Amino acid sequence: MSAALDQFPAAAANPAASPRIDTPLIEIRDVRKEFGHVIALAGVSLTVRAGEVLCLLGDNGAGKSTLIKTLSGVHRPTSGSFMVDGKPAAFSGPRDALNAGIATVFQDLAMIPLMSVTRNFFMGREPTRGVWPFRRVDFKQCRDVTHAEMRRIGIDVRDPDQAVGTLSGGERQCVAIARAVYFGAKVLILDEPTSALGVAQTSMVLKYINLVKSRGLGVIFITHNVRHAYAVGDSFTVLNRGRTLGTYRKDEIAMDALQTLMAGGKELQDLSSELGGTV
Amino acid sequence: MPHGRAGMSAARQNGAEAATLATPPAKAQDERLRRSSPFAALLRRPELGAIGGLVLVLVFFGITANSAMFTLNGLMTVLNPSAQLGIMGVAAALLMIGGEFDLSIGSMVAFAGLVLGVLMIQLHLPLLVAVLGTLVVAALVGAVNGQLVIRTRLPSFIVTLAFLFILRGLSLVGLKLATGGSTQMRGFHPLVEASSLAPFFSGNAFGGVFRFLAAHHVIESLPDGSPAAPGVPIAVVWFVLITALATWVLLRTKLGNWIFASGGDANAARNSGVPVDLVKTGLFMVTACSAALVAVLTVFDAGSTDAMRGLQKEFQAVIAAVIGGCLLTGGYGSAIGAFFGSIIFGIVSIGLTYTSFDSDWFQVFLGAMLLVAVIFNNGLRRRVTGER
16 A cells, blocks of 8 residues: 555645544434434434545435435535534535535545546636736646546546546445545545445445545445455444444455345345345 | 556655655556547637538538628628528527526517617717617626526526517517507618718628739729728628627636536536626626617618517527537537538528528528537537446
């Protein structure tokens, strides 16, 4: 990992990780979120620390999406405490969360296939030069930064002016993560980044998550694939029906136990034995 | 990333040994990737189709048309209608790249003519005030179009189709009310001639240069020594300036990036902090203003306005934009492409009168051109995005 670290100096836009390692970047306690009569979150607690990957596991309908949206400022929790850097946070929108250093990479990646990698990378945050009315985007800087960032990820072989549509799914995911990191994220929320990827591409993304972690960022990695979670995770929080079933450090729980816990126990074990232990 | 993986990890290890290096020294070259040549980069440009089309059209008329078409005077005759369409075509292209349509711009030409007539002839306002007032009214209508599209989330096709009829009807009714029953309003010429700002909106530019060149026999002159072409029609000057500005905005500015983003995927753009609704509303205002500018130029040229002005111009502007490489789905296209698309349009519409063909073939030609352009653009998009 030290080799990777050497190749991954902190970008100018990204301040060094918080010196107070013991203060969690994000800590939520008993967060509830209700939409009218629907209780989407019925008491969720989790803690994200700098330089750690927290895997958020849960089957469909467990409340993962609501939780992400709450953390990224889209929803406000109905009750419960939400601390960022040890201070209570009250986000009124995604912008606030972003300004607090919480960046979410949603499944659609917020990337536009017809636009070049460079234009996507700086979309909405274009650096400009010159005075109005001749103010223009500093495309040279954009291109250099994008090229350097892509090279760190290992997709240096191509041209930053090519359309994002020509990148593979794994590459797109990595570019989206690189963009969030470059623009100063302290906590990255990755929404099922490996769900539609093949083996090689998944390993590319997982490697990159490891690299991001080693830079001192906190990562919340949402997945329903226990193997992917176990590969990079430091701790695991399991969600079920809007509630945290528990949080375990890697040395506290085995992969099988995690799988069973995530699926809600017995039913899956039955199914698994029916299918000859392949699930 | 299946390709280049081995090479990359090798590069990483090199990096470990030579930790002082900021970046991996060896570039992992993917053997499956062809080096992209300047030619391949050219093939990815959206204007390519329009330039190809222009060459084809020029070859066709070079063979079939009377040589008078290819004199300087003939060129200006072709460029004037190109420009009158192209000013709207370029704006329509920006709007299409931004992911929306405006079918009301043809009717907007007539409506803006009515507004201009009321301000100038009936309210006796000075030329500049009347022109600015007309642009403001157009911008307001554009903003209404935009806000309706954004708030109702209806396709802009439907909303602006409604305005195609509303504005045309208002032009008819308004002109009849203003003139006491006529759908035409005359009497602009004396007012225009009296204004010192008239040269910006009517007549020809660079007349002096043309006279100088004719006197020195660089360009063709009439028997009395004056140039055969009196100058560059002012609409052409506007057309070139607007195309240059639109191209600069699209390719070099923040706003340009936002236009591409809004049209490419409005949701993704919004999630990245692009003010999509503002961009789209602004684009609707720009297209409406472009139609108003065309109204000003054509009304001052003809000295009158008519409720049937700009009929079908909305479709022709869209055709020019599509020939110029704009995708109907948004997010891709160019202003220069629309520029060439409009010139193709002018060449075909005027050029047929220089040939022995019936000039009514024009519409057939236009339709065929549109079809070819759309099919070509779809192929282009696949090439750009790597879809298979």
